Amino acid sequence: xxxxxxxxxxxxxxxxxxxxxxxxxxxxxxxxxxxxxxxxxxxxxxxxxxxxxxxxxxxxxxxxxxxxxxxxxxxxxxxxxxxxxxxxxxxxxxxxxxxxxxxxxxxxxxxxxxxxxxxxxxxxxxxxxxxxxxxxxxxxxxxxxxxxxxxxxxxxxxxxxxxxxxxxxxxxxxxxxxxxxxxxxxxxxxxxxxxxxxxxxxxxxxxxxxxxxxxxxxxxxxxxxxxxxxxxxxxxxxxxxxxxxxxxxxxxxxxxxxxxxxxxxxxxxxxxxxxxxxxxxxxxxxxxxxxxxxxxxxxxx
Amino acid sequence: xxxxxxxxxxxxxxxxxxxxxxxxxxxxxxxxxxxxxxxxxxxxxxxxxxxxxxxxxxxxxxxxxxxxxxxxxxxxxxxxxxxxxxxxxxxxxxxxxxxxxxxxxxxxxxxxxxxxxxxxxxxxxxxxxxxxxxxxxxxxxxxxxxxxxxxxxxxxxxxxxxxxxxxxxxxxxxxxxxxxxxxxxxxxxxxxxxxxxxxxxxxxxxxxxxxxxxxxxxxxxxxxxxxxxxxxxxxxxxxxxxxxxxxxxxxxxxxxxxxxxxxxxxxxxxxxxxxxxxxxxxxxxxxxxxxxxxxxxxxxx
Numbered sequence: 093x094x095x096x097x098x099x100x101x102x103x104x105x106x107x108x109x110x111x112x113x114x115x116x117x118x119x120x121x122x123x124x125x126x127x128x129x130x131x132x133x134x135x136x137x138x139x140x141x142x143x144x145x146x147x148x149x150x151x152x153x154x155x156x157x158x159x160x161x162x163x164x165x166x167x168x169x170x171x172x173x174x175x176x177x178x179x180x181x182x183x184x185x186x187x188x189x190x191x192x193x194x195x196x197x198x199x200x201x202x203x204x205x206x207x208x209x210x211x212x213x214x215x216x217x218x219x220x221x222x223x224x225x226x227x228x229x230x231x232x233x234x235x236x237x238x239x240x241x242x243x244x245x246x247x248x249x250x251x252x253x254x255x256x257x258x259x260x261x262x263x264x265x266x267x268x269x270x271x272x273x274x275x276x277x278x279x280x281x282x283x284x285x286x287x288x289x290x291x292x293x294x295x296x297x298x299x300x301x302x303x304x305x306x307x308x309x310x311x312x313x314x315x316x317x318x319x320x321x322x323x324x325x326x327x328x329x330x331x332x333x334x335x336x337x338x339x340x341x342x343x344x345x346x347x348x349x350x351x352x353x354x355x356x357x358x359x360x361x362x363x364x365x366x367x368x369x370x371x372x373x374x375x376x377x378x379x380x381x382x383x384x385x386x387x388x389x390x391x392x393x
Numbered sequence: 394x395x396x397x398x399x400x401x402x403x404x405x406x407x408x409x410x411x412x413x414x415x416x417x418x419x420x421x422x423x424x425x426x427x428x429x430x431x432x433x434x435x436x437x438x439x440x441x442x443x444x445x446x447x448x449x450x451x452x453x454x455x456x457x458x459x460x461x462x463x464x465x466x467x468x469x470x471x472x473x474x475x476x477x478x479x480x481x482x483x484x485x486x487x488x489x490x491x492x493x494x495x496x497x498x499x500x501x502x503x504x505x506x507x508x509x510x511x512x513x514x515x516x517x518x519x520x521x522x523x524x525x526x527x528x529x530x531x532x533x534x535x536x537x538x539x540x541x542x543x544x545x546x547x548x549x550x551x552x553x554x555x556x557x558x559x560x561x562x563x564x565x566x567x568x569x570x571x572x573x574x575x576x577x578x579x580x581x582x583x584x585x586x587x588x589x590x591x592x593x594x595x596x597x598x599x600x601x602x603x604x605x606x607x608x609x610x611x612x613x614x615x616x617x618x619x620x621x622x623x624x625x626x627x628x629x630x631x632x633x634x635x636x637x638x639x640x641x642x643x644x645x646x647x648x649x650x651x652x653x654x655x656x657x658x659x660x661x662x663x664x665x666x667x668x669x670x671x672x673x674x675x676x677x678x679x680x681x682x683x684x685x686x687x688x689x690x691x692x693x694x
Contacts, residue, residue: 117546118547121547121551122546122547122550122552122554122555122575123551123554123555123557123558123559124554124558125546125550125551125554126546129546174511175511178508178511181507183502183504183507184504184507201484202484203484203485203557204554204557206482206484206485206507207479207550207553207554207557209511210475210476210479210510210511210514210550211546211550211551213511213514213515214514214541214544214545214546214550215541215545215546217518217540217541218538218541218542220537221534221535221537221538221541222538223538229530229531229533229534229535232530232533232534232537233522233530233533233534233537234522234530236518236521236522236533236534236537237519237522237524239518240515240516240518240519240522241519243515244512244515244516244519245418245422245423245426245427245430245512245515245516246419246422246423249423249426249508249511249512249515250422250423250424250426250512251423252508253423253425253426253505253508254423254424256424256504256505256508257424257425258424274423
């Protein structure tokens with residue numbers, strides 16, 4: 093572990109992801125639509141989901157510069173980006189600040205934001221199905237199957253619908269966990285699963301342990317998000333702080349209090365680390381996943 | 394040809410498509426999202442795109458009850474349905490009537506309509522990637538690649554962006570054709586291409602001729618749409634008549650006049666029929682495609 097440089101690993105992969113995303117969206121196409129899409133997805137965000145894809149792929153032996161995992165990394169970031177564009181719109185959260193910039197509908201108008209979100213989702217599935225021989229069709233099909241199920245009405249979109257319907261309600265912990273399992277957890281778990289799917293014939297034991305890692309980390313991520321919503325300021329977050337509280341949304345902090353929520357995030361991170369142990373994979377293979385897990389819990393934005 | 398009963402062929406396939414779509418969307422899921430999705434897609438529309446998928450698959454020898462083409466048929470209808478839900482929203486066309494019913498945002502609110510559209514798009518890619526052995530991975534990957542490219546920013550969504558940017562402008566015929574090639578033509582062509590992709594190893598000659606058929610039919614469809622917008626009433630159309638004219642949108646009727654537009658639709662239909670001839674396939678194989686092509690041009694809604 094000591095020899096592993098997470099920062100360098102991240103930078104190398106982030107540069108590849110950024111270049112691939114930029115290559116995937118022609119700026120001057122379709123009456124400004126390409127420009128709005130680029131604005132929504134380039135130069136912003138922590139890229140946690142793509143990094144999880146790449147670290148998971150590496151854990152199961154994917155080549156560091158392999159195309160399958162790079163495509164999957166871009167695809168999940170595109171899904172994440174589309175969900176933010178639509179989530180920020182006036183009929184949803186009506187937010188004006190995202191990643192430190194005006195939101196897409198503020199910058200380009202609502203109609204263009206709606207279309208840009210739609211087209212970012214579509215582009216995710218384009219990137220998973222390159223029209224050359226670079227990725228085996230079975231891997232392409234597996235990644236599409238995973239990503240579509242994680243982001244659709246029984247995944248992320250379903251979680252958003254539950255979230256919308258829950259404003260002002262008192263959810264219990266089971267209900268809150270179910271909402272987050274869908275709204276943010278499904279994509280984080282999918283990041284891990286797509287990384288694994290980039291390599292054929294990974295054992296069921298490793299697959300299951302990595303899935304447990306993805307589930308625990310996904311929930312930890314959301315609990316930390318709720319904590320940061322009350323403890324950080326908007327400038328650090330790059331988005332409007334305190335908005336969950338202001339909107340009377342159910343959160344872990346509202347449910348269990350600030351200190352208990354922090355302790356819960358730590359416990360979930362420990363579960364995630366244990367799941368990595370249980371894979372039986374080498375420290376070399378697991379180094380990037382371990383580093384990302386620590387980062388998720390210790391982040392301040 | 395004389396023995397072919399288009400109406401019976403359509404009804405048999407439409408029943409299968411309707412059942413598969415209904416099976417694909419659980420009504421009671423995710424805080425009403427499933428209900429909104431079902432409202433948007435079930436019991437409505439002409440289902441032209443799914444029928445084109447199924448007729449094209451049949452032309453190249455797919456089993457009439459094959460799963461690959463049924464999945465592709467459902468998937469393209471889901472993409473079409475999502476585009477209508479979003480297109481009807483207040484920030485886009487702001488339409489209140491669709492398929493003779495209140496539009497989704499009128500019935501369920503804008504936030505749910507936005508999410509329902511998003512999730513209908515995702516579901517299209519779920520349906521193309523069944524998680525059993527019913528469809529070869531290579532066919533799954535091909536269909537996803539075709540559908541994503543046809544519906545994204547270089548296809549349907551791009552056409553919608555051009556459409557939005559063109560209101561009040563005078564487009565020339567080349568510009569108008571390019572807009573429609575993307576906005577409606579891309580999905581109609583894709584219907585034909587996905588049907589063909591459901592069968593391995595179709596000759597390039599047949600593929601190209603069927604693609605020409607899809608392109609000509611797609612443009613004919615749009616010209617007829619423009620004609621109907623001025624000649625039909627809202628009750629017959631099931632949507633608001635005259636809205637293109639009212640919105641000062643560029644149309645073939647505005648560009649070339651009503652009679653010339655009708656003649657142009659007929660000429661395009663003749664091109665489409667010629668392309669079918671050029672496949673060299675048997676009359677039995679082509680009967681459904683021929684029937685659908687006639688229907689597209691002679692429809693009154």
